[in-house]
Amino acid sequence: MNVKHWTHSLLAKTIAFFLLVVTACTAAGCVLGAVILVQEGFYTRSEEQIVQEQLYYMAQSESRGIVRDHLLFQELNIPETYENTNFRFELFADDSERVFGNIMDASETPDYKFVFHSSEFTNDQDLTSYTMLVKIDKSFPFSDGYSTISGLLHFAYSMRYAVYVIGIFSAFLAIACFVFLMFAAGRREGREEISAVGLAAIPFDLLTGLLLLAAFIDVSAVSNSYFMLHDVASVAVLVLGFIAALVVGTAYCMNFAVRVKLGGWWKNTVVFRLVVFAGRALRTIGTGLSALFRSLPLIWKTVLALFAIAGLELLSFGMFYYDASWLLIARFLEWLLLIPAILYLALVLLKLQKGSEALAAGDLSYQVDTGRMFWD
Structure with a gap:
């Protein structure tokens, strides 16, 4: 099958x-991923440092939630x-009284230690401090958020250079x-001429x-979601x-x-039709007005x-009463138009004067060339 058959094939255009x-989504994802990798220091830090940082923030948030639930809701089944x-973890009140925990081995050194105060969660005057000792099992025997984020970070770190090649x-x-689709646009099987179907009948500027408008709505939604990437729905x-912008944009192109292939694309626009209508009017x-002006006597x-x-x-x-410079410019433009008109009028009067003098002298054969004279 030659190129001509490909450009006329609906299946080929659908696949393209x-x-x-x-x-395009892959390339955009690679660009976004590369930006995130640079921002998160994937090229300046080791994988272990990156994983430890993310686990720290997750453990801190988890610990804060445990203390909050304990103080506000008196949760007893947290362990x-x-x-x-x-x-x-192990939770202690005032650094000594054990509150509860999920039996962390006392011989193990905790990975993180977080200290919270009851005033952070309640409005009472209780100044009790709570200490959270946290240990993350790096072997990840259970499937949870920590194992998931560790696996994702490992994958991202291993792909930090490949993302550019793929992108x-x-x-x-x-x-x-895209080039193939532009070349194949308007071509149909069994027809040599370009076929205008679908949206081609809509004025181009109206379609634009x-x-x-659709792009503005789409960009607004996407930009709002970009700053909330922690939410799955936002992603x-x-x-x-x-994807919607890509599909609609490609169809528009x-x-x-x-x-363009049909020629005279600007003629099927609202602006062109208005300009033509205004020109005719x-x-x-x-x-x-010209006919009316010609019918008036010279004095009028x-x-x-x-x-x-x-x-x-x-x-x-x-x-331009508030600005003398603009008044000066307006007056200059006025005289720029009046001077040629006055000179033209002087030449016309000179021709008429010579004709009058010739007639007064008795030269009845003298003719005045009025071919370039206006009005009467």
């Missing part, structure tokens, strides 16, 4: 469209909740698919306006928003490619011209 979405997890390859493949909105009005034409000049001067004074 699907590959474009997948590879049982963490029985089959990699999170082991570049995906970007090139996405560009190739609708697309920009889903971010991904779905990007294919639609534009069809219009102005031409009609101008023709009517002169009066109207003087009134028009006076009106323009009054308008310029009204618009």
Whole structure:
């Protein structure tokens, strides 16, 4: 099957469209991943340091939640909740009184120690301090959040350089698919000519306006979700928003490619139609005013011209009375137009004067060239 058959094949275009979405999403994900890797120091720190930092923040948040539940809700089964997890702890009140724990071996050295005060969770005057000794089982015998985050960080660290290769390859493949789709846009099996179907009948600027409105809504949703990536729903909105923008944007580009191939794409726009309508209306009005002006005697034409000049001067004074420099510019432009008109009028009068002198001298054969004279 040659290239021509591929560009006319609906199956080939569908596959290319699907590959474009997948590879573009992959490339965008690689870019986002690379940015996060740089920000989190994956190229300047060891894997162990990165994992320890994340486990520290998770353990701190977990410990705060345990103390809060103990003080506010008097939870008694907290140790049982963490029985089959990699999170082991002992809670002490005022550094000596053991409150509860999930039996951390006393011979083990805790990984983290967190101190909280009851005033952080309640409004009473109790100043009891609570100490959390935390030990994370690094062998991860249980499947929980700690084992999951450790596995994800290990995978991210191992892919910190491969992400660039995958991203570049995906970007090139996405560009190739996009070029193919633009070339295949409007081509259908069994037809040699370009076919305009679907959205091609909608005025292009109207379609563009609708697309920009949809893009604004999509970007607003995606940008709000970008700053809340800790929420799974926000991540889903971010991904779905990007995919939707990619699909709609590609369809828009294919639609534009069809219009370009058909030629005169600007003619099917609301702006072009309004400009044509306005041009015809102005031409009609101008023709009517010109006919009316020609039918007036010379004296009335002169009066109207003087009134028009006076009106323009009054308008310029009204618009730029607060700034003398703009008044000077307006007056300069006015005289820039009046001087050629006055010189032209002087030449016309000179021709008429010579003709009058010739007629007065009895030369009845003398002719005055009025081909370039206006009005009467």
